[in-house]
Amino acid sequence: MAQAALRRFSGEALIEEAGPTGMVTLRGTLRSGAILSAVQGAVGLRVPEVRRAESGPRGSVLWMSPDELMLICEAGEAAGIAAGITERLAGEHFLALDLSSARSRFRISGAGAREVLAKGAPVDLAPRAFGPGDLRRTRLGSVAVAFWCTGPDMFELICFRSVADHVYEWLCLAARPGGRVHLY
């Protein structure tokens, strides 16, 4: 299947569609040694603290709930990672599922990025309150999203695939020139 061109919009912030992304949902007892080593083995990262994301060269691990993580990886690797975890955790009680197709991912970056998110998410986005590695499962406008800070004024955001068009258009609307009030 031909891959559609990825959309991007440059306004007060740069809004980019990230394209196919590997996403593995892992539910289990997050602090158990088995899960820790499974995550380490899968993407070479620690299990993140509450409302945090860990990132490294092989991907990211997102804290999604007290018993749920999401592993972010290359699109082609998700099935293998899910299978690898399933093998490694045999005998444990867990769920590992390649859900790469369920969600879409966006990048929001630039000096206005924090303000773009602050237009729709009830989150304290001041740099001292929300820095690299911080993550929230929250909403943007009226849509459920998760976003995390990947660097100074750089964010990634995931939402369900069915609302991806809505979220992209919402982000572009929020990033329209003239919309900044220089909050942060």
Added chain:
Amino acid sequence: MSRFRVPGRGRVNPDRPVTFRFDGRPVQGCEGDTVASALLANGIHLMGRSFKYHRPRGAVAAGSEEPNALINTRRGPGRAEPNTRATMQEIWPGLEARPQNCWPRLSFDLGAVNDRAYMLFSAGFYYKTFMWPRSFWDKLYEPVIRAAAGLGVSPSEEDPDTYASRYLHTDVLVVGAGPAGLAAARTAAEAGLRVVLVDEHAEAGGTLLSEPQARIAGLPAWDWLTAELAALKALGVRVMTRTTAIGYYHQNMIGLCQRLTDHLAELPADTPRERMWRLRAARVVLAQGALEKPLVFDGNDRPGVMLAGAAQTYLHRFGVRVGDRPVILTSHDSAWHAAFDLQDAGAKVAAIVDTRAAPPAALAGEAQARGIRVLAGFTATATSGRLRVRSVRVHPVSAGTVGAGEEIACDCLLMSGGWTPSLHLFSHTKGSLAWDEDRTTFLPADTPEDCVIAGAGRGLWGIAATLADGAEKGAEVAASLGRGASAPALPVEGDRTGSGTSHTELATDRSPSRARAFVDFQNDVTAKDLRLAVREGMRSIEHVKRYTTNGMATDQGKMSNINGLNIAADALGRAQPKVGLTTFRPPYTPTSFGAFAGYHRGGHFEVTRRTAIDPLAEAAGAVFEPVGQWRRARYFPRPGEDMDTAVARECRATRTAIGMFDASTLGKIEVVGPDAVEFMNRMYTNPWTKLQPGRCRYGLLLGDDGFIRDDGVIGRLAHDRFHVTTTTGGAARVLNMMEDYLQTEWPELDVWLTSTTEQWSTIALNGPRVAELLRPLVEGVTLTEEAFPHMSVAECTVAGMPARLFRVSFTGETGFEVNVPAPMGPALWQRLAEAGAPLGLTPYGTEAMHVMRAEKGYIIVGQDTDGTVTPADAGLTWAVGKAKPDFVGKRGLARPDLTAPGRRQLVGLLTEDGTTLLEEGAQIVLDPAQPVPMKMVGHVTSAYRSEAAGRPIALALVEGGHGRMGETVHIPMPDRTIAATITGCVFHDPENTRLKLAAPGGDA
């Protein structure tokens, strides 16, 4: 220079004249004026007509509490705002301001006939007079009353402006930028906290703007203000003017409406008109100040009668003398200063009339020094003047006796009944109030929110006291957030402190029943109305409020509630704290719908969820319908086809060849774990233990009340893994319900859940030739009746794509559902369309799906059920595992009413003429000859034209329906009554022969 502009006074810019239009005529003001101050500078007091009696009215206040001077502002099509306070609207060149509620014009208003008939319009008049006949209310009385009474007119065009919204978190929010607010913000900011300071006016300063005589820390008040604002800016305090705190919500969430362009002549590009801030503050300081109370006496509403404090604001902030010959009527010291300031600004004060027998000697001395006549221990009983006050009648009061009256000529009457704290936002927090007998008012006491009140808002008076209190509260807030702070003492010279007494109505020598003594100016409620309400039996202040409408206008009783309470308490013979105050509710001032809507308009009004296959349906010309938040293809019309024709063709194709349907919106949940089967046994009514991996079963989900909540086909993928499907609309609800039970009721079960709805594109293929289509495309499963019977599931590949293949049917034909990873859906759809074309494959939409499932009697939860239908009612007893020890709803099902005879049960209906299509939702009766209102025994839940049945069919819920097979019922419609026969629910292939798979190579 306008006649009443005082040179050298005010903060307006006399070098920048601004011309706008009021009531169709040009008016000149200065940059910095409000509509009200500019009109007053030109000697115009008449600004509007009252709500009920159409009485001429002028501005009585200078701020957002203004009840009278409401205008309609207009800036071209769609940009019209009704009920704008002339006291808040800043002028700009070209502004068009129109008075409201008057016809043909402001100075001659025909509606004023209501005023002559005022005896008719007293409290409760509508309820008492227009009761009978009942049918006249909707068609005659109400429209006529609404047309006569009323305020502004809403614009009918689309609003061309944009509106922004923003979340903000801060340590401290200070509401009100008067002395208390400024001091609180400064102290908290110096302690290192993030501070936001908001004020509804165009500039910060509050009282200081009206009291330039004061000196703070050695500086003139206005110089100090400038320096203070610079210091706040340097400390990083975000100061937002023209920003109204409209509501105080739970956990210190405050709504702030910031007006960005309503004061500008030219609309800047890319700027929203308003921005709604949703601000979460760790602590809130409410420094909203106090509102001056009017005095209640006959004729207290004539243009020219205004609050003394407002006159002072017009003089000092806007450089406007509100009259040449004022009379001051007061029960409080503060109004004396208004008299002095006006006298000093060139007015000739005719008299200071104080209701108190012995006002402070110092004030009397100052009046004497200025040559102002003082009447102490006096009352006012009437005013004269049609469109502007001309005189006031005053009398000495001695030992409760009103003496001989004297008419004093004046061109304005400045009144003060003392001050009451602005309690609105505090009231939003559900804060409790404490009665203060000395000040005859309620003061804020305790609140569940992290909020403190500073300054005049808690009854303090004077700049020194409010500055000190603000600083103290700022330090208190800082300390509660773990920051040390010092509250600096600021010396204040020229401060005006004072006190006063409080009144109900002023004493009069005339019959109180004839007095037009207004309490609520905006809703035209008089003291007499309040007393009448009490006489007629209203005891609760909430009832008095609703019966009289006191405090129910757009100003929410900012000026009237406390006077209303005092009068009602007096009439009830109970102390005020025993009577209590009515509740103030958000928003503080009227707020535009645009500000609330923000970005939620046009394409963003609501979220539209689209499947991956949706673009193909759109390209194929599908007509869509909303299902929950999804949009789904309803039918695929060919050129010239209407819906009925297209749907009939889609059904025919499915029943004779192959129909293809995008079922991706179905909810999907993966249930995994060693206890998965036990979990399923407890959640669903059906038994799951014996279901083998690779097989599916129809599952029925109840609430704990025993009523049907959801249903769907559930596949067992492995011993410890289920693929659950739910209805489209129920997906999120079912997952939440499952998590709820798992986490709170059955934590001992080792089960994990996750939503997979969006992971899969689901394509349903139905029809006698479907196996011919799929056999060449499917690898990993043999598509024969033996190897893959009806209600099977397998993981395999379809057209080379990884798939979960279900053999299920929602049409009664041989059916499959192919699930592939969502992005592959469009490719699979196209591949199937190409491969199926020679076999007669036709895409169908939700409408054909509905028809075909109804022909088979398959229910749709939420259409054929309504939350009160049990499995037995729906004829689904077979799906309930009676031998199971428990499942959600089992206990509910045992309740006597759920097994009682006469319940509404799902049946089929066939109209007896064989051609009439029933209407969904139509009510059903047994005897059409009975008198109205008839006894309704049920309603039609689904109705379609059915080619397969050869006639229209319907499903219905009918009382005792399962026992009424063959009986005739009647469906009364506006133009006729339709007779229908009760039947079973299956209209097509009752033996299910068509579900069978033809052998390979066999005839379809």
